[in-house]
Amino acid sequence: MKTKILVVDDSIDSRIYVFSILSDYEVLEAKSGEEALDTISKVNIDLLITDYNMPEMDGFELVSKIKQKKYEFPIIIITSLTSLDKKKKMLRLGIDNYVYKPFFKEELVNIISRAIVYHKTVLSSKSKLDLDTNDQFEDFKTKTERILFENVDNFNFSIESLAEEFEISTKTLTRRTKAIFGQTPNQLMIECRLNVAQEIISQNPRISLKETAKKVGLKNTTYLKSRLKEKFK
Secondary structure, three states, X not given: OOOEEEEEOOOHHHHHHHHHHOOOOEEEEEOOHHHHHHHHHHOOOOEXXXXXXXXXXXXXXXXXXHHHOOOOOOEEEEEOOOOHHHHHHHHHHOOOEEEEOOOOHHHHHHHHHHHHHHHXXXXXXXXXXXXXXXXXXXXXXXXXXXXXXXXXXXXXXOHHHHHHHHOOOHHHHHHHHHHHOOOOHHHHHHXXXXXXXXXXXXXXXXXXXXXXXXXXXXXXXHHHHHHHHXXXX
16 A cells, blocks of 8 residues: 655645655645645545645644644655744654755655654654653654754764753664664764755855855865765755
8 A cells, every 4th residue: 555645735836746756655635734634634644745835824833733633644844944943943843854945856755755664663662762652752853853953053062962962871862863763863963964054055055165064063065065965966
């Protein structure tokens, strides 16, 4: 049985583009938040992809209503948000990931695959992570993402720093992040820096690589250039 994905976007062109990427999935569509909620009440979906900027009910309100109803499926936001405060606000709701416009097929497919694995395999093993409730589990996930965003320009922020925020060992931190995100703390940190760097460059194409590296806590511009090319080719 194919994974069932609901795509929510008021733009038909955007929906068509996402549909073309998700040919291996069973894809449903909704043109608004209200229509999405109606579909979710009738159909068991495996994952939701929604645009953030929509009229009447935006992505934040839609996700809020979904969380209030206690639905448990992965949620991915397609966004062009530039405000860190707004991103933190969305993360606190418990979404699984962002996809920044413009995005590539490989990027979206990888994010979807990771989110599905997370919900199918990790949610069934909370006790092994010393996180006994959904709230504790989601709190760890969203706090990790928030802390990484807040320290993205800090050259001295390390795995040890992140572990200290939770008052746990680096070994426990690694076990949790690998189970929840499918990545080590270092991989998460690098991915966060690369995503922010790409966003900075897309907003200001004339910015120097040296200045960009400084804004994302990296000293090696050659490394940054190489990793950006690899990730966003």
